[in-house]
Amino acid sequence: MIASHRLKDIPFHESINVGEVMESLPSAIVIHYSGNDSLAGTVNWLCDKQARASAHVVVGEEGEMAQLVPFNQVAWHAGKSKYKGKSNFNNFSIGIELVNPGKLVRVGDEYQAWFGKTYPASRVVKVETKNSQEYWCSYSIPQIQALKELILVLKRHYPINMLVGHEEISPGRKVDPGPAFPLEDMRRQLMDIDRDGLLNETEKSDIQLGEVIAQQLNIRSSIRGVPRKGPLKRGKRVWILEESNDWYKVFVEETGWVKKEFVKLLDK
Ligand SMILES: [Zn+2]
Structure with a gap:
C-alpha cells in the first residue's frame, strides 16, 4: 500500500508547504480537522503558498483521500507543539487532516x-x-473507517507509537480534532491491536463488509457513470455503504458503485 513513502492508489497532489526530509522515520500521528466541508477545497488550500500549512493526508467525509506530502518529509501541520516530553511534532509526525467543519x-x-x-x-x-x-x-462512519485503515497501513510501515490530537500537543492554541472525534477509542483499538483486531471491532459496527467474487469488477463514481481505471480484483474487501436496486455503493480506498451480483456479503 505504501511505496516511496506514498500511498498507492491514492491521488497525490504535491504541496510546496514542506520542510526537509525527516531525520528518522515518522513515529507519531497527529489528527486535525480542516474546518470546512470539502476534500478538494482542503487540498487546494494546503497546496497554496499562502496557507503556509500542509498535511500528509486529507481524508474526506466519505472516506476518500488525497496525499500531499511523502511520509518521510516534514509537513507543516502541528506548529508550536509539545506533549509528553516531546516538542516540534512536525519533525517526526504524520499529519492527517479530516474534512470536518468543527x-x-x-x-x-x-x-x-x-x-x-x-x-x-x-x-x-x-x-x-x-x-x-x-x-x-460528528465525523462520518466511512471517514473514521478510512482513517483506521490508513493508520493501520502506516503502522505497518513506520514505527508509530503515538496517536495524538492537535489540541493535545498545542493546548490553548488549537481545538482540533475536538470532542466529536473518538480519539480514546482509536487509541484503544489501533495502538495495541493487530489488523484482525480491527476487523473484529468493525464487525460490531453497522457497516456490512463484502468481497468481490468476479474476476474483475468495474467501479463507477455514479450508477450511470463510466467505469474508473483499475477495476477491483476478485477477493477485494469492500465496505457496503448503500444499496440501490442492483447496485451497492462501496468504499475501498474511495467510494463508487458496483454491480451487486459480483459482491458476496461476508458474515457479521
Ligand atoms: Zn490542526
Missing part, C-alpha cells in the same frame, strides 16, 4: 458552521460545558 452554532432547528453551511441535528454531537452547551459536527 464547532457549530445553533440556529433554530439547524446547526451552522462558521462558513454558513447548516447541518442537521443528526450530525451534531452535544457537549456539556460548565456554563453552556457546545455543538460539534
Whole structure:
C-alpha cells in the first residue's frame, strides 16, 4: 500500500508547504480537522503558498483521500507543539487532516458552521460545558473507517507509537480534532491491536463488509457513470455503504458503485 513513502492508489497532489526530509522515520500521528466541508477545497488550500500549512493526508467525509506530502518529509501541520516530553511534532509526525467543519452554532432547528453551511441535528454531537452547551459536527462512519485503515497501513510501515490530537500537543492554541472525534477509542483499538483486531471491532459496527467474487469488477463514481481505471480484483474487501436496486455503493480506498451480483456479503 505504501511505496516511496506514498500511498498507492491514492491521488497525490504535491504541496510546496514542506520542510526537509525527516531525520528518522515518522513515529507519531497527529489528527486535525480542516474546518470546512470539502476534500478538494482542503487540498487546494494546503497546496497554496499562502496557507503556509500542509498535511500528509486529507481524508474526506466519505472516506476518500488525497496525499500531499511523502511520509518521510516534514509537513507543516502541528506548529508550536509539545506533549509528553516531546516538542516540534512536525519533525517526526504524520499529519492527517479530516474534512470536518468543527464547532457549530445553533440556529433554530439547524446547526451552522462558521462558513454558513447548516447541518442537521443528526450530525451534531452535544457537549456539556460548565456554563453552556457546545455543538460539534460528528465525523462520518466511512471517514473514521478510512482513517483506521490508513493508520493501520502506516503502522505497518513506520514505527508509530503515538496517536495524538492537535489540541493535545498545542493546548490553548488549537481545538482540533475536538470532542466529536473518538480519539480514546482509536487509541484503544489501533495502538495495541493487530489488523484482525480491527476487523473484529468493525464487525460490531453497522457497516456490512463484502468481497468481490468476479474476476474483475468495474467501479463507477455514479450508477450511470463510466467505469474508473483499475477495476477491483476478485477477493477485494469492500465496505457496503448503500444499496440501490442492483447496485451497492462501496468504499475501498474511495467510494463508487458496483454491480451487486459480483459482491458476496461476508458474515457479521
Ligand atoms: Zn490542526
